[in-house]
Amino acid sequence: MPELPEVETVLRALKDGLPSLEGRRIKSVNMIWGGVVPVEQVDIFKKLQGFKFTQFFRHGKYLMFTLEPADADYTKNKILVVHLRMTGRLFIVPDNQAVERHTRFSVRLDEGLSLRFDDPRKFGRVWLVENICQVTDKLGPDALTVSWPDFQKRIDISRRQLKPLLLDQAFISGIGNIYADEILFRAKLHPLTVSSNLSVKQKHHLHETLISVLQEALLANGANIDGVFKAGSFVVAVYGKDGDNCHICGETIMKTRVGQRGTHYCPGCQIAI
């Protein structure tokens, strides 16, 4: 399940990898499963020939690419937005490589390349906006770069359980179920603890911890979870580890449900406040 570190890894691969998507022009768009784009945008996607990938952005789990038209009139720029959701993958292949079973969307590029969007569960989405703000306005600040004053301001007006709070993309953007559990474990905070019960020091520690966990995961190119998800090499401590012994205190890691979500925690390390 791609969360912020995995999405950033995808972005860097497309931007800095070989081959790179940067500067590539669209020759044609092949919508293999129409449900991947909004119904009202299907026709627009068919008219993207000549547009060039120029700038790359990420905010939370949203990938965004500036498309510049063939006549270089920047007033006609479009932003391609991609959300991988659960099982989406975005990557470049040689244009002659066969489309796979779960390929939903394929963009033929110049230089014999093709941008593919594969997604077994059909949760991922691709769409166009005029301005990045149309995506970011409904989101909180990016979790990797949120400042302490901004984080403090936001958590100070909240009275919510920490787990659903971290998952709320309007609070801060980019944390999913895996990293929410990992961050709370590392910060030694119980998922059911209510944010307004934290001291300033504890809030500060939560902010520091969430940034360091995400940075570490990014350095490892994402998480590696036995048999489930193996994007990079970041090793999780609690997610999916229920029944195992905590590597800090030795207590048995528990799994419960918080707000309909599977939640893993160590009852020894994480005491509810």
Place this chain on the structure above:
DNA sequence: CACTCTACCTGTGCGC
């Protein structure tokens, strides 16, 4: 405002 529930999907892995 905070929360809960449901729908959207399908591959996986369990119990019988």
Place this chain on the structure above:
DNA sequence: TGCGCACAGGTAGAGT
């Protein structure tokens, strides 16, 4: 072996 079913999860939208 095979069948059926629960489960996984991000987000939108509706309801409490």
